[in-house]
Amino acid sequence: xxxxxxxxPTNAAPMDADRFAGICKALAHPARVKIVNHLKELNQCxxxxxxxxxxxxxxxxxxHLKILKESGLVKGTIEGPRxxxxxxxxVLAEFKTMAMQLGEKDRIDE
Amino acid sequence: xxxxxxxxPTNAAPMDADRFAGICKALAHPARVKIVNHLKELNQCxxxxxxxxxxxxxxxxxxHLKILKESGLVKGTIEGPRxxxxxxxxVLAEFKTMAMQLGEKDRIDE
DNA sequence: ATCGTTTATCGTCGATTAACGATTAGATAA
DNA sequence: TTATCTAATCGTTAATCGACGATAAACGAT
Numbered sequence: 001x002x003x004x005x006x007x008x009p010t011n012a013a014p015m016d017a018d019r020f021a022g023i024c025k026a027l028a029h030p031a032r033v034k035i036v037n038h039l040k041e042l043n044q045c046x047x048x049x050x051x052x053x054x055x056x057x058x059x060x061x062x063x064h065l066k067i068l069k070e071s072g073l074v075k076g077t078i079e080g081p082r083x084x085x086x087x088x089x090x091v092l093a094e095f096k097t098m099a100m101q102l103g104e105k106d107r108i109d110e
Numbered sequence: 111x112x113x114x115x116x117x118x119p120t121n122a123a124p125m126d127a128d129r130f131a132g133i134c135k136a137l138a139h140p141a142r143v144k145i146v147n148h149l150k151e152l153n154q155c156x157x158x159x160x161x162x163x164x165x166x167x168x169x170x171x172x173x174h175l176k177i178l179k180e181s182g183l184v185k186g187t188i189e190g191p192r193x194x195x196x197x198x199x200x201v202l203a204e205f206k207t208m209a210m211q212l213g214e215k216d217r218i219d220e
Numbered sequence: 221a222t223c224g225t226t227t228a229t230c231g232t233c234g235a236t237t238a239a240c241g242a243t244t245a246g247a248t249a250a
Numbered sequence: 251t252t253a254t255c256t257a258a259t260c261g262t263t264a265a266t267c268g269a270c271g272a273t274a275a276a277c278g279a280t
Contacts, residue, residue, distance in 0.1 A: 017140040017143040017144050017147070018140045020137070020143055021137060021138055021139055021140045021142070021143045024134040024135070024137040024138040024143075025134070025135075025138035025139075027130070027131060027134040027212075028131055028134040028135035028138040029131055029135075029237095029238085030126075030127040030128045030131045031238095032131070033127035033130055033131045033134075033212070034127050036212060036213050037127070037212070037213055039213070040212075040213030040214070041213075046256080046257085047256075047257060047258090048255095048256070048257085056238095056239080056240095057239070057240055057241075058256090058257075058258095059239080059240065059241075059242090059257090059258080059259080059260095060238070060239055060240070062257060062258055062259085063237095063238075063239085063258095063259095064238090065257095065258095066258085066259095067237095078246085078247095078257090080246085080247055080248065080256085081246060081247045081248065081254090081255060081256045081257075082247090082255085082256050082257070083256080083257060083258090087213055092212065092213060095209070095212075096209055096210055096212070099205070099206055099209035099210075100206055100209075100210075102137075102143070102146060102147070102150075102202065102205075102206070103146050103147055103149070103150030103151075103197055103202060104150070139267090139268080141268095156226080156227085157226075157227060157228090158225095158226065158227085166268095166269080166270095167269070167270055167271075168226090168227075168228095169227090169228080169229080169230095169269080169270065169271075169272090170268070170269055170270070172227065172228060172229085173228095173229095173267095173268080173269085174268090175227095175228095176228080176229095177267095188227090188276085188277095190226090190276085190277055190278070191224095191225060191226045191227075191275095191276060191277040191278065192225085192226050192227070192277090193226085193227060193228090221280100222279100222280085223278100223279085223280075224277105224278090224279080224280095225276100225277085225278085225279100226275100226276085226277085226278105227274100227275085227276085227277105228273100228274080228275075228276095229272100229273080229274070229275090230271105230272080230273075230274090231270105231271095231272085231273100232269100232270090232271095233268100233269090233270090234267100234268095234269095235266100235267080235268085235269105236265100236266080236267070236268095237264100237265080237266070237267085238263100238264090238265080238266090239262100239263085239264090239265100240261105240262085240263090241260105241261095241262095242259100242260080242261085242262105243258100243259080243260070243261095244257100244258080244259070244260085245256100245257085245258075245259090246255100246256085246257085246258100247254100247255085247256085248253100248254080248255080248256105249252100249253080249254075249255095250251100250252085250253075250254090
């Protein structure tokens with residue numbers, strides 16, 4: 001795995017292509033995009049509520065949630081027998097910032 | 111081949127998660143993010159210029175370009191023995207719009 | 221027609237992904 | 251205790267990805 005992050009001459013956001021690509025990868029599946037939207041709509045919810053909405057097995061949804069958690073976009077807190085998921089608004093904002101920078105002057109880069 | 115996302119009972123906005131996820135997938139690799147940035151910086155360029163910049167074989171770069179082309183983010187026009195690549199600004203703008211909508215009220219969805 | 225340049229495609233390999241059912245683990249309820 | 255509910259994990263399968271070298275295709279120049 002290569003990290004491609006040279007030191008940058010001070011920029012508002014020292015973002016790198018790896019990070020942006022990583023979040024894109026987490027969003028590179030329709031089910032996960034829908035999960036993010038669903039999460040934001042309900043503000044927070046448990047795994048079962050997502051299973052009810054998607055035509056996927058519980059284990060598959062759990063896997064998708066894991067991937068989203070690993071990307072940082074989603075965080076989950078255990079509450080008794082269930083886990084409450086919600087969007088990490090900061091990471092989502094970070095992603096949006098990087099998306100807007102894509103291909104622009106003060107762009108993200110290696 | 112299974113499309114994991116069945117047709118859903120009608121919804122208003124035809125802006126779909128599949129499209130957004132598809133573009134994200136194209137950007138889900140650091141090399142492709144760098145290619146997009148490089149393309150936008152040079153406005154346009156040929157494959158060889160990208161090969162010079164990335165630590166990848168020519169065939170690999172060609173593959174990445176193909177993926178970017180298929181996503182619509184990049185278009186290439188053949189010019190003699192070489193192909194001139196450039197960003198499709200419209201598709202890039204579309205992506206940015208969808209990214210900003212991610213998780214918002216008038217969000218993209220199925 | 222042949223050469224050189226540039227890019228696309230083919231074939232292969234190992235690694236990863238997506239999906240599922242089955243199982244396990246945790247916490248609460250009876 | 252046992253039972254129930256929820257979620258995570260395991261194990262498997264088929265498919266896709268990322269990378270490369272080798273080859274082919276397209277064109278301009280000689």
